[in-house]
């Protein structure tokens with residue numbers, strides 16, 4: 006690695022370094038450590054999105070959904086056991102409900118095999134549809150009393166009290182599982198359809214987590230989520246956050262090395278070939294949709310994993326806290342600004358954009374404090390009471406602006422893909 | 429009979445209302461998709477912007493409604509249409525055209541539309557805050573109660589003035605759009621470009637003009653749909669993504685680039701939603717005596733709880749993508 | 763010269779596909795471009811029509827330089843182009859297809875449409891049918907008629923007879939002769955080299971983006987070298 010060749014990279018990372026030093030000096034090291042730990046979590050999300058968008062050209066507009074799955078599964082696996090629930094009637098009712106559903110699923114699967122007894126074509130499709138509608142009807146109306154029972158008796162089902170790391174991995178796997186089904190339905194079609202479907206599934210996942218109080222406590226939120234390293238209660242904020250940051254940094258580094266190797270391997274080369282010239286790749290006999298599905302599932306799995314790490318760090322599972330802005334579009338900005346098909350670019354983008362995002366808060370407040378002040382001084386303008394809240398909300402404008410500007414002026418990101426030099 | 433009236437109110441009327449909104453939105457989305465080849469993620473926020481524009485105009489000209497005898501928000505609609513159409517064209521010039529000129533893949537335009545939607549989000553929240561607002565602070569919302577001439581009914585059919593206006597306006601929009609697309613040169617050119625944009629260029633069709641016309645129509649329909657939705661329910665800034673999914677589902681069900689398909693799709697999605705969240709035990713209760721003793725009709729019996737309504741368009745969307753990705757009307761783009 | 767394309771160099775981003783080719787024809791003449799698949803014939807027509815940017819060379823229409831004129835303006839200047847594939851609007855009716863051809867005309871063009879129905883009688887009965895449901899030959903007629911709607915001075919045809927039955931081929935060839943006789947310059951790309959060169963006033967043999975031979979149709983047909991490599995012996 007000589008300096009001239011990687012001048013750009015050094016330059017950009019050096020400026021991030023300077024920014025971090027300034028923040029430590031201004032806001033203290035606990036704040037800076039929190040920021041860096043979160044940025045590292047975002048780096049994992051950005052790597053996941055880079056796989057999808059940068060390597061494979063797939064549009065995932067549902068990052069929030071996968072983050073939420075990762076977060077929920079971690080909570081389920083790692084949060085302490087709720088003994089109230091396991092001792093209550095609710096547990097038995099839930100078991101009964103699950104058994105019933107097993108039967109329903111078996112019946113539905115049976116109906117999908119109906120062609121074996123000679124019923125096919127339109128009739129079969131209609132029968133399957135009817136079966137699905139009825140199954141859903143049964144599911145929905147059987148679940149409600151069970152859910153109410155659990156909520157009344159024991160709040161929610163709680164967690165399983167297993168190791169946190171296991172929760173992270175399970176979170177990634179669960180996200181990958183959901184992505185598999187979405188991908189199967191949409192990947193043969195235009196990129197737009199995947200975008201729409203992922204957007205939809207994200208909103209659905211959020212709606213479920215928000216409303217299924219028996220699973221998530223809904224708006225009551227669940228905390229404190231356990232950490233795999235000592236928590237601030239044990240060793241204080243600075244040390245605990247430093248430990249968490251060290252762990253996430255190691256994760257990012259490991260993922261980076263693995264992805265970098267995959268990118269250079271024949272597999273990565275093939276993915277790029279598919280992205281750049283679908284027709285030619287198809288002519289070479291590659292099963293494009295299968296490859297894309299791999300990429301989509303892998304990327305979403307990473308996003309789920311990153312989401313799990315991020316939510317664990319926040320120590321609170323709050324379904325309303327998942328927003329498209331913070332968990333989908335912020336990551337998009339990171340990838341677009343950093344450099345779509347470049348892992349280093351994604352990591353740089355994640356750290357840089359997250360710093361800017363956080364710093365945007367005091368900056369916006371400062372700006373609008375002045376707007377209020379001079380507005381009333383010069384124009385006798387009575388600012389609305391919620392001006393500061395609005396100012397913070399309006400940060401989304403800059404996210405949007407950055408996306409459009411990046412597309413127009415740095416279409417390959419600040420640290421573009423280095424084809425040809427990589428080998 | 430009361431139960432039936434309840435059903436009509438809750439399913440037929442609500443379904444056609446929300447279906448009309450989806451249809452108007454889906455036409456805009458499907459035209460843009462057919463001509464510019466990308467799913468416009470900013471359409472729902474365009475609708476919201478239209479509603480806020482109407483709100484501003486209504487606040488500026490509060491006397492207008494009572495004079496004419498209609499809600500002020502509706503009376504100022506031509507103004508908002510004018511502004512929103514111009515706004516949509518401006519957005520195109522600023523954010524989409526430069527990318528088109530560079531011949532980027534259409535999905536880049538989709539990313540740009542995400543950027544645009546976030547900017548609209550930000551602007552709306554900055555100027556209007558997040559709290560809901562109503563058009564009827566100073567004017568009453570007329571509600572028509574139609575007595576059904578049956579002895580056994582005590583309930584009335586209920587429909588509000590904005591709802592009536594919505595249905596009438598939707599019909600007018602659809603008829604005029606049909607006339608435009610089949611009678612005028614520009615309209616035919618739009619269909620032609622949606623069929624094959626390269627050939628349109630080769631034929632000497634002024635494609636820039638067609639693109640502009642597309643945005644004007646999309647803006648017009650967005651202003652109408654947004655305002656009427658806000659008149660019917662409330663005006664709030666976070667409709668965006670919850671509206672986007674049913675609208676896309678409607679456009680895809682109908683077939684991309686097929687405005688009539690979008691109308692059918694919008695109504696289909698609208699009715700499916702109302703049917704899915706409808707509490708069916710209301711209809712079963714009158715028959716309770718015919719059921720065996722041990723069957724107890726639960727107080728709520730629906731396909732999808734209201735909180736999960738968004739599942740309905742999603743399921744429709746996925747089902748169409750799996751079984752017939754070109755939609756009912758055989759759309760152009762897959 | 764009606765059209766004079768000089769030393770065209772153009773491509774799609776990578777290596778240039780055209781590496782300095784020349785074409786020139788006069789009004790009323792039929793020029794034919796032949797060559798193996800991938801020789802750059804379609805690319806040549808696209809460059810003349812302005813659909814791809816030239817990296818070198820120039821195009822002149824009746825002495826006037828139009829190298830930097832965008833395609834829709836070239837239609838106004840009197841160039842009609844029938845592309846190789848997807849050359850009708852499938853969901854529009856035949857009549858609407860022709861109207862789209864006349865998009866730039868400000869005058870009343872219904873007499874022109876009637877002329878087209880005279881030139882291609884099968885289209886008259888199908889006037890209100892959707893173009894997507896026509897047969898291949900009828901579709902080709904719609905495409906040519908659409909390009910003629912602006913009464914062009916120059917007509918570019920990309921493989922107008924490919925995949926058509928012999929009866930249709932003769933019919934289309936016949937029409938092309940009629941069109942040329944009315945004073946329009948016609949530049950045709952053809953797979954069926956022998957047949958095309960028979961009607962050609964001038965023929966251009968293209969290979970790997972270069973002019974291999976340029977001569978009158980007759981001479982090319984009789985040239986043993988051309989015959990050997992391009993006319994199947």
Ligand SMILES: Nc1ncnc2c1ncn2[C@@H]1O[C@H](COP(=O)(O)OP(=O)(O)OP(=O)(O)O)[C@@H](O)[C@H]1O
Nearest residue numbers: 774779797798799800801802803804805806846953
């Ligand atoms: N849109 C495009 N993008 C990139 N390369 C292209 C494109 N169109 C054509 N090419 C390449 O340019 C070369 C010439 O193509 P062209 O279509 O001009 O050939 P042609 O002589 O018309 O062949 P055919 O007889 O098969 O129609 C080919 O190698 C082709 O791969």
Ligand SMILES: [Mg+2]
Nearest residue numbers: 803804805846
């Ligand atoms: Mg060709």
